[in-house]
Amino acid sequence: MCMNSAVLTDLEVAHLLADAAGRTILPYFRSPDLDAQNKDAAGFDPVTIADRAAEQAMRTLLKTHRPDDAIWGEEFGEFSGISGRTWVLDPIDGTRGFISGTPTWGVLIALSDDSGPMLGMIDQPYIGERFFGTEGAALMTGPQGTTHLATRSTTALDQAFLFTTFPEIGSLQDRAGFTAVAEQAMLTRYGMDCYAYALLAAGQVDLVVEAGLNAYDIQGPIGVIEAAGGIVTDWQGGPAHSGGRVLAAANVTLHAAALDILRRF
16 A cells, blocks of 8 residues: 555664665575675675665665755765755675675664654664664564563673673774673673674673764664663763764663773773
């Protein structure tokens, strides 16, 4: 059924974007014919036809449903708007995992203004889990139905579960900062991409520490985690929605303990 864009809420638009991205991506996942190109001559930053097609599908919907809003996507850059609001898109966060066949990648969507995200979404279409947050509401839909998201109450670092994407994150100094926190944590796990942030919002883990992020890597997770009761900052305690070094924590007490370590680096 065709819906009038004027009656759609921002969250409904975000769901439309995630649905379209998932439909576009899934035929390529674990396909033997999938080809990845390297965007980074100095390292390895893969991109696939699925990344580009999914972002284009979301952009097409936004031009219909939110023509006045700006768009900032990983694959096609920035499109200016007049509303003061920006949809920030990462069609496949975790492309390394995607081309490896792991289900830790996801579609990241945020709606932001100058102060940061007001809505966030992390969607994993292969396993059918979607995590989303807006002011006053944080939910997950999945195979077992719909549940409310709430971060954990762990306050001691020696009881905390810590996640990161890469064991060799960022620079040597970045790695030293992460290692200093990991040495205090009860459990450390690696290579989870955006799914780590989803698990933090769902109350499964306590901390995510990363570096070298772009805005489109973190704005969607910020919207979800903050709505679920968590906190996301940079390593100095400032705003993290521009990317860089990021500390995500389940609560302010645990955040303060980890931040005390990371500030030294």
